[in-house]
Amino acid sequence: MADLWTGYLWPAIFIVLQIVAILVPLLIAVAYLTYAERKVIAGMQLRRGPNVVGPFGLLQPLADGIKLLFKETILPAGSNRIVFVLAPMVTFVLALVAWAVIPFGPNQVIADINVGVLYLFAISSLGVYGIIMAGWASNSKYPFLGACRSAAQMVSYEVSMGFVIVSVVLCAGTLNLTGIVEAQQNLWFAIPLLPMFVIFFISILAETNRTPFDLPEGESELVAGYFVEYSSMTFALFFLGEYANMILLSAITAVLFLGGWMPPLWIPPFTWVPGEIWLALKIAAVLFVFIWVRATLPRYRYDQLMRLGWKVFLPVSLGWVVLTAGVLVTFDLLPQ
Amino acid sequence: MVVQALCFYLFSAVAIASAVMVISSRNPVHSVLFLILAFFNAAGLFVLMGAEFLGMILVVVYLGAVTVLFLFVVMMLNINVAEMRQGFLQYLPIGATVGLILLVELFMVLGGWAISPEAAQVAQVPTPPPEQVSNTAALGNVLYTKYVYLFQASGIVLLVAMIGAIVLTLRTRTGVRRQNLREQSFRTRDESVEVKKVQSGSGV
Numbered sequence: 367m368a369d370l371w372t373g374y375l376w377p378a379i380f381i382v383l384q385i386v387a388i389l390v391p392l393l394i395a396v397a398y399l400t401y402a403e404r405k406v407i408a409g410m411q412l413r414r415g416p417n418v419v420g421p422f423g424l425l426q427p428l429a430d431g432i433k434l435l436f437k438e439t440i441l442p443a444g445s446n447r448i449v450f451v452l453a454p455m456v457t458f459v460l461a462l463v464a465w466a467v468i469p470f471g472p473n474q475v476i477a478d479i480n481v482g483v484l485y486l487f488a489i490s491s492l493g494v495y496g497i498i499m500a501g502w503a504s505n506s507k508y509p510f511l512g513a514c515r516s517a518a519q520m521v522s523y524e525v526s527m528g529f530v531i532v533s534v535v536l537c538a539g540t541l542n543l544t545g546i547v548e549a550q551q552n553l554w555f556a557i558p559l560l561p562m563f564v565i566f567f568i569s570i571l572a573e574t575n576r577t578p579f580d581l582p583e584g585e586s587e588l589v590a591g592y593f594v595e596y597s598s599m600t601f602a603l604f605f606l607g608e609y610a611n612m613i614l615l616s617a618i619t620a621v622l623f624l625g626g627w628m629p630p631l632w633i634p635p636f637t638w639v640p641g642e643i644w645l646a647l648k649i650a651a652v653l654f655v656f657i658w659v660r661a662t663l664p665r666y667r668y669d670q671l672m673r674l675g676w677k678v679f680l681p682v683s684l685g686w687v688v689l690t691a692g693v694l695v696t697f698d699l700l701p702q
Numbered sequence: 703m704v705v706q707a708l709c710f711y712l713f714s715a716v717a718i719a720s721a722v723m724v725i726s727s728r729n730p731v732h733s734v735l736f737l738i739l740a741f742f743n744a745a746g747l748f749v750l751m752g753a754e755f756l757g758m759i760l761v762v763v764y765l766g767a768v769t770v771l772f773l774f775v776v777m778m779l780n781i782n783v784a785e786m787r788q789g790f791l792q793y794l795p796i797g798a799t800v801g802l803i804l805l806v807e808l809f810m811v812l813g814g815w816a817i818s819p820e821a822a823q824v825a826q827v828p829t830p831p832p833e834q835v836s837n838t839a840a841l842g843n844v845l846y847t848k849y850v851y852l853f854q855a856s857g858i859v860l861l862v863a864m865i866g867a868i869v870l871t872l873r874t875r876t877g878v879r880r881q882n883l884r885e886q887s888f889r890t891r892d893e894s895v896e897v898k899k900v901q902s903g904s905g906v
Contacts, residue, residue: 481754481838484758492761
């Protein structure tokens, strides 16, 4: 009996507690990211933003959540019911499961697996299924067009993202995320791999369907793209999934390029701050740029989007991988 | 061990059930969705065996790229389900033959090790134990040293296939106005704007 407790039950309970400890702050962060987005964009457009519900409008996300919860869930008559309901769940769950491998500090990670980078890449490449399923199951023309655009866009930008990740892995010498962060002890990869950092950031904008690459949901032509037919909680799941994905990809950027939990300099005022706070600050900085881009740039035309992905990013990132490998071998800088 | 066994039976049962659904479901899009589920469970089985690199690559390549395009194409097709049902019996002998050949080949591969033990020595590079080398490094060591020519050759075959597909589908239409970015960027004010002095009362 004691064996059962120490061998199976206690580890299972511990893992569940760890998952809750990540998910609860994450969901609160998602709620307040929507608030932050509205406030930041309002500031950039000389408006006030949400300021009525609660002090400084701080309860606005809660009010929005409750509003969505009490609305009616509509299943369109011609839709494919099972796939229609499954699609938002897939989007939401995929945005959450990837957090299993994100390291919050030395040894502070749920699953410290050898192929952490590949796991993240695999999960983020599955994100497109939620969108395609939603577009197809709605049985309506605007969602379908949105889903088609999204599939083409996400597959295109994943290729260059893959090459960017390869160049980071070349410099770190490991596929383990903790190892990648530790390889940035002295120098964040954003500095030697600056062009790759820029390409990666632009690719994650495309990967999360954010402005200037939000063609899948372009409201001026496709109403709202793939989630036109969704209402109430199914809509809320898409919305939460999209924002959770933004936070996730910002965390990946922080881990791959900005040194994860490491302070920028190893001198006292910086080293007093705990690692989790550094990671959170880096994620927040990347998210701010996400919002900043949304407030600044107009939407790309579709053929320009494809041209940028295939004719600019792909050759540049492929060339940079060769260059990185060449430099590492020539100057004998290969890790280990 | 109990948990591992339970996971194994869960993954394999779902994989087999969804594989059956791939060929038996009426809607082709549902077939592809079940194919995704089957691949995902196969990836789970790989991870369970300690081949985590293969599992992740299966998800990235097959689920992240191949099946997305597959689903994309199937969604576009206008498939008449009743028509497909009619063809089922017609193609059954061919399908059964292919399945039988694959089954025999599987038995030959697996049986070969049991019948002649010296066949195992053909595999000259033994797999290092997973505690010593991570399987990404182990695969890399074998692929880029011993089998480097075969590996590169398979890469070239894929490249040729890709170029072939592009050549077959590429067509240059005449009479289409294309955007020339270079021309646009190097345009100056002098060649694009013409300033005219217009006399009031008379047209241009």
